[in-house]
Amino acid sequence: MSFIEIKNLSHAYNEDDHREETIHDLSLSIERGEFVALLGHNGSGKSTLAKLITGILDIQSGQIIADGTDVSKISGEEELFALRRKIGMVFQNPDDQLVATVVEEDIAFGPENLGVEPQEIRRRVRNSLRAVGMLKYARHAPHKLSGGQKQRIAIAGVLAMMPECIIFDEATAMLDPKGRADVMSLISRIHKAGITVVHITHNMNEALAADRVVVINEGRIFLEGTPSYVFSHVDELHSVGLEAPPLTELLHALAAAGYSVPAFSSGVSDTVDVVESLFGK
Amino acid sequence: MKKYKNKGVSDKPSVAKETALESDAKPSVAKETALESDAKPSVAKETALESDECIIRAQSLYYEYSAGTPFSKKAVDGVSFSIKRNRITGIIGHTGSGKSTLLQMLNGLLVPMSGDVLLDSESIFRDKKTLRQARFRVGLVFQYPEYQLFEETVRKDISFGPANLGLSEEETEKRVSFACGFTGLDEQLLDKSPFDLSGGQKRRVAIAGIIAMKPDVLILDEPASGLDSAGRRVVFDGLVNYKNSTGAAVVVVSHSMEDMAKYADEVIVMAQGRMIASGSVNEVFSDRKMLTENSLEAPVISIFADELRDRLAARGIDFPKGIYTVEAALSAITALLGKEGMH
Numbered sequence: 001m002s003f004i005e006i007k008n009l010s011h012a013y014n015e016d017d018h019r020e021e022t023i024h025d026l027s028l029s030i031e032r033g034e035f036v037a038l039l040g041h042n043g044s045g046k047s048t049l050a051k052l053i054t055g056i057l058d059i060q061s062g063q064i065i066a067d068g069t070d071v072s073k074i075s076g077e078e079e080l081f082a083l084r085r086k087i088g089m090v091f092q093n094p095d096d097q098l099v100a101t102v103v104e105e106d107i108a109f110g111p112e113n114l115g116v117e118p119q120e121i122r123r124r125v126r127n128s129l130r131a132v133g134m135l136k137y138a139r140h141a142p143h144k145l146s147g148g149q150k151q152r153i154a155i156a157g158v159l160a161m162m163p164e165c166i167i168f169d170e171a172t173a174m175l176d177p178k179g180r181a182d183v184m185s186l187i188s189r190i191h192k193a194g195i196t197v198v199h200i201t202h203n204m205n206e207a208l209a210a211d212r213v214v215v216i217n218e219g220r221i222f223l224e225g226t227p228s229y230v231f232s233h234v235d236e237l238h239s240v241g242l243e244a245p246p247l248t249e250l251l252h253a254l255a256a257a258g259y260s261v262p263a264f265s266s267g268v269s270d271t272v273d274v275v276e277s278l279f280g281k
Numbered sequence: 282m283k284k285y286k287n288k289g290v291s292d293k294p295s296v297a298k299e300t301a302l303e304s305d306a307k308p309s310v311a312k313e314t315a316l317e318s319d320a321k322p323s324v325a326k327e328t329a330l331e332s333d334e335c336i337i338r339a340q341s342l343y344y345e346y347s348a349g350t351p352f353s354k355k356a357v358d359g360v361s362f363s364i365k366r367n368r369i370t371g372i373i374g375h376t377g378s379g380k381s382t383l384l385q386m387l388n389g390l391l392v393p394m395s396g397d398v399l400l401d402s403e404s405i406f407r408d409k410k411t412l413r414q415a416r417f418r419v420g421l422v423f424q425y426p427e428y429q430l431f432e433e434t435v436r437k438d439i440s441f442g443p444a445n446l447g448l449s450e451e452e453t454e455k456r457v458s459f460a461c462g463f464t465g466l467d468e469q470l471l472d473k474s475p476f477d478l479s480g481g482q483k484r485r486v487a488i489a490g491i492i493a494m495k496p497d498v499l500i501l502d503e504p505a506s507g508l509d510s511a512g513r514r515v516v517f518d519g520l521v522n523y524k525n526s527t528g529a530a531v532v533v534v535s536h537s538m539e540d541m542a543k544y545a546d547e548v549i550v551m552a553q554g555r556m557i558a559s560g561s562v563n564e565v566f567s568d569r570k571m572l573t574e575n576s577l578e579a580p581v582i583s584i585f586a587d588e589l590r591d592r593l594a595a596r597g598i599d600f601p602k603g604i605y606t607v608e609a610a611l612s613a614i615t616a617l618l619g620k621e622g623m624h
Contacts, residue, residue: 177536253608279593
């Protein structure tokens with residue numbers, strides 16, 4: 001059985017009005033240890049999906065089974081906490097998710113609430129901060145850090161709960177290029193450590209790092225597959241307000257102009273080779 | 282600071298020539314400014330010449346946070362440039378490079394500790410009147426402006442600025458439609474609560490609220506961040522349209538080199554509170570060394586174009602310089618292939 005099984009899920013913010021459904025009869029499985037990128041334009045239903053998986057929103061229709069637990073049947077705080085310990089979530093705005101005035105206290109907040117032993121808490125705080133490269137900031141005030149640093153602290157806070165899966169809900173959207181790169185390399189390392197990663201993003205280059213890309217449109221799965229498969233479908237992406245990475249867009253435009261080129265660019269030098277070959281031997 | 286042979290954003294004699302050429306191409310704008318300089322006979326002759334072109338001049342701006350304490354931090358340190366009408370000027374630089382502090386000085390929200398901001402050759406800090414005028418003429422859209430929406434309806438939110446200008450209800454209503462036009466907002470949304478809209482729509486409502494003031498200078502801090510590519514396009518196309526139809530100056534801070542390459546005419550690069558380069562998009566983006574030294578990445582298409590140029594040069598084929606966008610790369614490649622008879 002997959003780590004997360006979503007079956008025939010539907011959701012409407014206005015429960016009486018099914019025309020305003022944000023999720024329509026959506027089914028999706030996420031395997032343990034997988035790195036899935038969720039793409040879709042603003043308002044496509046990506047964040048709603050993430051909130052349904054983590055029990056922030058109640059399930060109206062359909063089913064989500066996370067690591068064997070039926071999320072719709074969760075009753076009481078204890079079961080909900082168990083779910084959130086297993087599946088952590090990092091949000092877009094770093095300022096919305098830091099609670100303490102000292103970095104290490106912020107990281108300790110989650111495990112403390114779980115009733116973890118003080119000595120174990122100290123160990124987890126240290127390990128999580130080391131994992132995100134922020135150990136020397138343990139005694140700093142979070143609000144004085146940069147956006148990228150704050151986001152790494154938020155991730156450390158989730159890691160301290162020792163989750164099996166982390167959902168990043170546009171966690172890089174508010175960061176500058178350096179902050180983005182730092183968080184992306186951290187996400188890759190988290191994935192390599194065996195944690196299941198779901199990364200919701202608008203950035204096509206970030207999606208290239210995933211094992212599988214799932215494009216959501218109007219609450220339905222529109223396209224899914226490996227990054228090279230999904231980004232080869234440039235016309236389809238355009239039709240739902242998305243773009244492929246620039247070099248793939250260029251190859252697509254060359255193909256449309258009648259040249260015989262591959263549909264997907266894996267990088268700069270690869271594309272230079274392709275274009276040079278158009279000029280003959 | 283690199284100025285790229287004085288052809289940059291900064292004021293130099295060569296600029297006057299450029300404007301003369303330009304005013305031929307865009308007669309409507311020239312006329313408008315001519316009218317305006319008539320209205321202000323006090324303006325010195327030299328500046329009258331330039332007023333065609335330059336609307337804001339920042340002179341040696343300096344700003345420090347927590348000044349006089351051991352924690353003082355220079356945010357903006359001796360920055361001078363000018364912003365031209367009818368252009369989109371991009372400002373790039375890392376977080377903490379001083380961009381946001383700089384923007385807040387341009388409409389007088391922050392008072393520089395030294396230096397000055399001239400709006401049509403007059404200091405905006407001269408007195409209360411000039412400062413108030415600057416706040417109306419220089420519209421500032423902060424990062425994530427949708428967090429500042431507060432009214433019951435979209436219409437009321439967009440009307441807030443024009444109503445504060447003392448405009449009649451009828452004129453205010455006109456301004457609302459005017460602003461909706463540039464931000465791609467469906468007027469059917471006007472009676473909804475802004476809180477019922479999607480993130481992208483909220484963003485556009487917030488931008489519309491500033492455009493409804495018809496600012497002569499429209500400044501935006503990361504207007505497209507967090508938006509999908511269709512959303513980015515709507516926002517930037519709107520800014521280009523606003524600039525084209527009003528002749529206003531548009532200043533955009535962005536981390537996206539791709540967007541800058543596509544939409545900006547001129548670029549200012551900030552690092553550690555200083556302006557380290559300024560010039561046309563071509564000049565700035567072709568200075569790969571300066572970009573790398575400041576860990577700013579050039580658009581991926583331009584990196585591709587450089588490698589392709591080297592490769593084709595070995596075959597005696599001349600691939601053009603200054604390629605930063607997919608469209609430009611496509612037309613350069615197809616033109617060359619056509620010439621080589623490869624199609």
